[in-house]
Amino acid sequence: MSETSMGGQSERRSAPGKSAPLREITLKKRRLWPDLRRDKYLYLLAMPGLLFFIIFKYIPITNLVIGFQDYSPYLGIMGSKWVGFEHFVRFFSNPDFWMLLRNTLGISLMNLVFFFPAPIILALMMNEVRNQIMKRSVQSLIYIPHFLSWVLIYGLTYLMFSQSEGLINKLLEASGRSTVDILSNPHYFWGMLTVQSIWKEVGWGTIIFLAAIAGVDPQQYEAAVMDGAGRFRRMWHITLPAMRNVIMILFILRLGTIMDTGFEQVYLMMNAAVTEVAEVFDTYVYRVGIRQGEFSYSTAIGLFKSVVGVVLVVLANKAAKRLGQDSLY
Structure with missing residues (x-):
């Protein structure tokens, strides 16, 4: 292979485009869906546990703000008065x-x-x-x-x-x-x-x-x-x-x-x-x-x-x- 062709390939590899982190993210996204299709039954098996933690552990975290309010069920979180500590x-x-x-x-x-x-x-x-x-x-x-x-x-x-x-x-x-x-x-x-x-x-x-x-x-x-x-x-x-x-x-x-x-x-x-x-x-x-x-x-x-x-x-x-x-x- 001539030096000219090797130099051209080197220029193409170094040409401006997607950075290395972006390329890695793109490759991971491309691999995600095949992995999901291949291991779909494992993910379905884990789904009830994930839903349990999302519904009963993570979503209620957003309601911790009522600890800093004079909360009223009739006014809701947005309408209740803030009282700090x-x-x-x-x-x-x-x-x-x-x-x-x-x-x-x-x-x-x-x-x-x-x-x-x-x-x-x-x-x-x-x-x-x-x-x-x-x-x-x-x-x-x-x-x-x-x-x-x-x-x-x-x-x-x-x-x-x-x-x-x-x-x-x-x-x-x-x-x-x-x-x-x-x-x-x-x-x-x-x-x-x-x-x-x-x-x-x-x-x-x-x-x-x-x-x-x-x-x-x-x-x-x-x-x-x-x-x-x-x-x-x-x-x-x-x-x-x-x-x-x-x-x-x-x-x-x-x-x-x-x-x-x-x-x-x-x-x-x-x-x-x-x-x-x-x-x-x-x-x-x-x-x-x-x-x-x-x-x-x-x-x-x-x-x-x-x-x-x-x-x-x-x-x-x-x-x-x-x-x-x-x-x-």
Whole structure:
């Protein structure tokens, strides 16, 4: 090929036209539709989840502005009066704020300390079961409580621990001992919620950890056995490091929901005797925002919870990066 023709091609390649970023965007657009046609069933499978998040998570974000308004359903968002941070000042100066903060953080920390490690420990124990029939049977049994509603779980709790009709107190009476009022004792309330959460969700929580363990190369265990490592040492040096990244990511996500204690569970277990330790942000928003119609005030509380969750996630994510661990982004 002559120098002249090579020079012409070089000039055509360097001729002014679309820039490199624009060409890349165009190529991506051209590849998008073939990809959509090829994987259309996968996108259809993801569509319900995407619609759920769009309708119930992203669209409601636009209505957070009513937290800065004296919102009236008759005037709408555009016609309601702007009051700035008035509802936030009212909330932070409310004597109930510190009680709500204490109860919410107390219940969340109980779940973080006792409930969060429970699926990890159970997954490690399940991984050591060699009888596959027994392992599958136990897995099926511990998954079942996840599908029970909190109403049913409250009914079971009442039948077990009620002072007048509970099975535990009936057994105490039969043995000549005095009954124990567990459901109306404020000292037992946080512990009761934690035990309920563990019983209901610990089996379901093991799924992701068992999946992480399944990715471990069996040759690592074989090499450890050849080196004389026992079960505990194999668990500590092989299994747990394989789960470390998953544990860290789930821990960061858990911190993001530390201000959410679960409305249904707390609301069902609450009674007049335990209100001082049971009232949390979620139940307070329902009582004030829904039942009393203070929509702007309750929206301000919800926005405060969301901001705290985002800040905790960002801080935990930065800490994970500094420690050299996997993070969300």
